[in-house]
Amino acid sequence: MKVIKIEKDQIDDKLLSEAARLIQEGGLVAFPTETVYGLGANALDRQAAKKIYSAKGRPSDNPLIVHISRPKELEPLVKEISQAGKKLIEAYWPGPLTLIFPKSHLVPDETTGGLDTVAVRMPADPIANRLIELAGVPIAAPSANTSGRPSPTLAEHVMQDMDGRIDMLLDGGPVGIGVESTIVDVSGPTPVLLRPGAVTMEMLKAVAGAVETDQAVAGPVSGDIKPKAPGMKYRHYAPKAQLILVEEDPKAKESAADVINRLTREKLKQGYKVGIICTEETFSAYPEGMVKSLGLRSREETIAHNLFAVLREFDDLQADYIYSECFPQTHLGQAIMNRLSKAAGYHVIHTGKEEE
Ligand code: AMP
Ligand code: MG
Numbered sequence: 001m002k003v004i005k006i007e008k009d010q011i012d013d014k015l016l017s018e019a020a021r022l023i024q025e026g027g028l029v030a031f032p033t034e035t036v037y038g039l040g041a042n043a044l045d046r047q048a049a050k051k052i053y054s055a056k057g058r059p060s061d062n063p064l065i066v067h068i069s070r071p072k073e074l075e076p077l078v079k080e081i082s083q084a085g086k087k088l089i090e091a092y093w094p095g096p097l098t099l100i101f102p103k104s105h106l107v108p109d110e111t112t113g114g115l116d117t118v119a120v121r122m123p124a125d126p127i128a129n130r131l132i133e134l135a136g137v138p139i140a141a142p143s144a145n146t147s148g149r150p151s152p153t154l155a156e157h158v159m160q161d162m163d164g165r166i167d168m169l170l171d172g173g174p175v176g177i178g179v180e181s182t183i184v185d186v187s188g189p190t191p192v193l194l195r196p197g198a199v200t201m202e203m204l205k206a207v208a209g210a211v212e213t214d215q216a217v218a219g220p221v222s223g224d225i226k227p228k229a230p231g232m233k234y235r236h237y238a239p240k241a242q243l244i245l246v247e248e249d250p251k252a253k254e255s256a257a258d259v260i261n262r263l264t265r266e267k268l269k270q271g272y273k274v275g276i277i278c279t280e281e282t283f284s285a286y287p288e289g290m291v292k293s294l295g296l297r298s299r300e301e302t303i304a305h306n307l308f309a310v311l312r313e314f315d316d317l318q319a320d321y322i323y324s325e326c327f328p329q330t331h332l333g334q335a336i337m338n339r340l341s342k343a344a345g346y347h348v349i350h351t352g353k354e355e356e
Pocket of ligand 1: 063115117118119141194228229
């Protein structure tokens, strides 16, 4: 795998052209976006799309997001663009918002996992945007991690997972947002939120009016229900350790920190390695275990930015158990809690009524 360093504020087109050529030739190139690192291939090339699935070890019914560099590149990929779709594009493209449309014949089944809809996003990241423009084709790009691992927010994460499996990595340094794009299905009468992200529910409603939430956003999908975003049925973002979330009930006698400290002590006594995910405000409340702060609780952007990197650090430290504090479910907090809950396999302890 060839690694090329690119400066975001001084993009060298010569370097990017080499990456663009690889894409045109059916190769795989990992590149930074404002959300997480993506693993890109020509979205209109069946064979190239297939290579993405094998490099990631991704189930072939889990469709890919198609990335474009200009709004006008959307039209050939879709059958129609609803009013809500138009409004959301106008308000939030380029940016961390993926929209689902009925697909045109141009988009192969390999890219959409056999669905008759296609997911499209226009990234704001200057490297991603210029790469797509130079390639001259839409780029299918899921997160550049091995399927099931936390999404990569640093070039080093991509190296860990993809070295030897892809042709090139564009190293643009740390990504901005750190959680994957918001996904909204605008192929039906009312927009449906399929995955929360940095374009928050509050922001969607301000522009599109009514927005529904798919039930898979809140919790696990039972076996007999087919989730709208097929990706939601897989255990995502999973660290190697068992992650357990501790939700604080303000009326309970013990605080979240009390419960985490007690459980940590128990596990340490049994000889396990224990990690704790907390915030700057609470860092000093944890005397034992491997304690990592996601940043200031009041700065949701920082929490989102650091989340996946911290989960990977605990993998490197070979933690057996990780206990994490929880966050309010509003604004960016909805995306943070969605990723944490999935990583924990929805294992949550509520202070005051705990049974493990
Ligand atoms: P990733 O790019 O790895 O963050 O994953 C892309 C997500 O988009 C997965 O959860 C997919 O299931 C979802 N997705 C992609 N295309 C579609 C589609 N046509 N309909 C619904 N969900 C989709
Ligand atoms: Mg992913």
